[in-house]
Amino acid sequence: xxSKACEYGIKAMIYVGTxxxxxxxxxxxxxxxxxxSPEAFTAKILSDLVKNGLIESLKGPYGGFYIxxxxxxxxxxxxxxxxxxxxxxxxxxxxxxxxCNAQEPxxxxxxxxxxxxxxxxxxxxxxxxxxxNGIKSGKTILVR
Amino acid sequence: xxSKACEYGIKAMIYVGTxxxxxxxxxxxxxxxxxxSPEAFTAKILSDLVKNGLIESLKGPYGGFYIxxxxxxxxxxxxxxxxxxxxxxxxxxxxxxxxCNAQEPxxxxxxxxxxxxxxxxxxxxxxxxxxxNGIKSGKTILVR
DNA sequence: TTTATTTCCGACAAAAATATCGACAATAAG
DNA sequence: CTTATTGTCGATATTTTTGTCGGAAATAAA
Numbered sequence: 001x002x003s004k005a006c007e008y009g010i011k012a013m014i015y016v017g018t019x020x021x022x023x024x025x026x027x028x029x030x031x032x033x034x035x036x037s038p039e040a041f042t043a044k045i046l047s048d049l050v051k052n053g054l055i056e057s058l059k060g061p062y063g064g065f066y067i068x069x070x071x072x073x074x075x076x077x078x079x080x081x082x083x084x085x086x087x088x089x090x091x092x093x094x095x096x097x098x099x100c101n102a103q104e105p106x107x108x109x110x111x112x113x114x115x116x117x118x119x120x121x122x123x124x125x126x127x128x129x130x131x132x133n134g135i136k137s138g139k140t141i142l143v144r
Numbered sequence: 145x146x147s148k149a150c151e152y153g154i155k156a157m158i159y160v161g162t163x164x165x166x167x168x169x170x171x172x173x174x175x176x177x178x179x180x181s182p183e184a185f186t187a188k189i190l191s192d193l194v195k196n197g198l199i200e201s202l203k204g205p206y207g208g209f210y211i212x213x214x215x216x217x218x219x220x221x222x223x224x225x226x227x228x229x230x231x232x233x234x235x236x237x238x239x240x241x242x243x244c245n246a247q248e249p250x251x252x253x254x255x256x257x258x259x260x261x262x263x264x265x266x267x268x269x270x271x272x273x274x275x276x277n278g279i280k281s282g283k284t285i286l287v288r
Numbered sequence: 289t290t291t292a293t294t295t296c297c298g299a300c301a302a303a304a305a306t307a308t309c310g311a312c313a314a315t316a317a318g
Numbered sequence: 319c320t321t322a323t324t325g326t327c328g329a330t331a332t333t334t335t336t337g338t339c340g341g342a343a344a345t346a347a348a
Contacts, residue, residue: 001145001233004306007240014251027324041307047326060315061323077252089145096151097288107158107275107284108221111266115259122255131251140251144241148336171294185337191296204345205293294345301338308331315323 006084008037009045011142013080016055016065017072017132025064036143045084052083072132078123090120150228152181153189155286157224160199160209161216161276169208180287189228196227216276222267234264 002010015034019026028046032039046065049055054075057065067075081089093100094112102109134140146154159178163170172190176183190209193199198219201209211219225233237244238256246253278284 001238004240007238010252011239029324038307040309043325044307044327050325057325058315059313059323059325060317062316063314063324065325094145094151095155095286096148097285099288104288105284107278107286108154108270109284111270115263115266118262119259122259126252126255134251140249140253141241142239142251144243144248173294182337184339187295188297188337194295201295202345203293203295203343204347206346207294207344209295289348291348292346294343296343297341299339299341301336303336304334306331306333309329311327311329313324313326315325316321317323318319318321 001089002081003085005041005045006081008035008042009049009084010077010080011035011037012042012046012065013049013055013067013075013128014131014135015142017067017128018135020067020072021069021132021136023069025058025062025066027064031065034142049080049083054079054083067128072129073127075128076124077126077128077131078120080128081123090116090123145233146225147229149185149189150225152179152186153193153228154221154224155179155181156186156190156209157193157199157211157219157272158275158279159286161211161272162279164211164216165213165276165280167213169202169206169210171208175209178286193224193227198223198227211272216273217271219272220268221270221272221275222264224272225267234260234267 012031012035015031016026028039028043031046032042035042046055046057050057055065055067057063093106094108095106097106100106100109131140135142156175156179159175160170172183172187175190176186179186190199190201194201199209199211201207237250238252239250241250244250244253275284279286
């Protein structure tokens with residue numbers, strides 16, 4: 001479904017989110033500990049998310065990553081996925097046709113339209129705040 | 145969503161299906177012409193599908209691939225996908241957790257359960273016959 | 289039996305995704 | 319200003335996926 005990079009990116013964002021709610025910045029080492037992802041690779045993905053404005057970073061001692069709490073409601077999973085994997089999952093033909101639409105559909109087109117739009121809807125309606133709160137309350141987990 | 149191998153495999157099965165309905169065997173060259181996939185790679189994927197009993201093959205002159213017409217209704221897309229990509233798409237955690245279930249769910253678990261089960265349902269209820277008929281009638285296309 | 293045809297199979301090659309490493313730049317504290 | 323800390327960046331390595339090649343095996347026709 002998602003690439004490894006995207007899985008790591010989403011989980012890292014969620015973890016940073018939980019700590020940002022407490023007003024704490026997190027270092028990459030703490031992130032990968034709590035997310036179970038390779039450090040250098042995860043750092044690279046986070047840089048990408050920084051460039052795209054989904055997360056903030058600060059270098060030096062007491063530095064790290066953080067997400068302004070007032071942005072966590074408006075950051076949706078679809079934004080993270082789009083930055084890392086692009087939007088081929090919710091656009092793009094399931095059978096790989098360059099063009100595939102209602103006029104000239106691939107054999108699976110009608111079956112996929114519904115599923116993809118539901119996926120898109122789910123990703124677009126799920127906020128980082130919601131996911132971070134799930135971790136905070138212990139209802140959900142990020143690792144294992 | 146699917147791997148390239150899986151996309152090629154599904155499209156090849158559909159094309160062979162359309163020709164099998166006319167009682168014709170098809171050679172790999174004809175398949176890749178009508179599906180737009182690399183020949184040697186597609187041949188390898190088809191061998192895999194032969195081994196798994198989803199398609200028949202015959203070597204030598206007048207040989208090629210074919211699917212007994214009376215099997216085309218019972219062959220579902222999910223069978224093709226399972227052989228080539230495994231079932232990680234409809235099972236397996238969306239965030240890559242080794243174990244992820246209602247007791248210990250990842251943050252996206254509840255959102256994904258529904259989408260994955262619908263995907264599974266769609267793939268399990270779509271037969272090769274149905275897809276081949278779509279091509280045959282010109283309602284759908286395999287290439288471009 | 290010979291020949292032409294076609295799939296099968298294993299080795300290899302290329303490209304993309306995943307992952308690591310080390311040097312560099314920014315920052316805070318003393 | 320110096321030092322320690324931490325993210326950034328480019329180069330490189332590893333693994334997986336995608337793709338190619340050539341010969342072996344099977345088959346049908348002559």
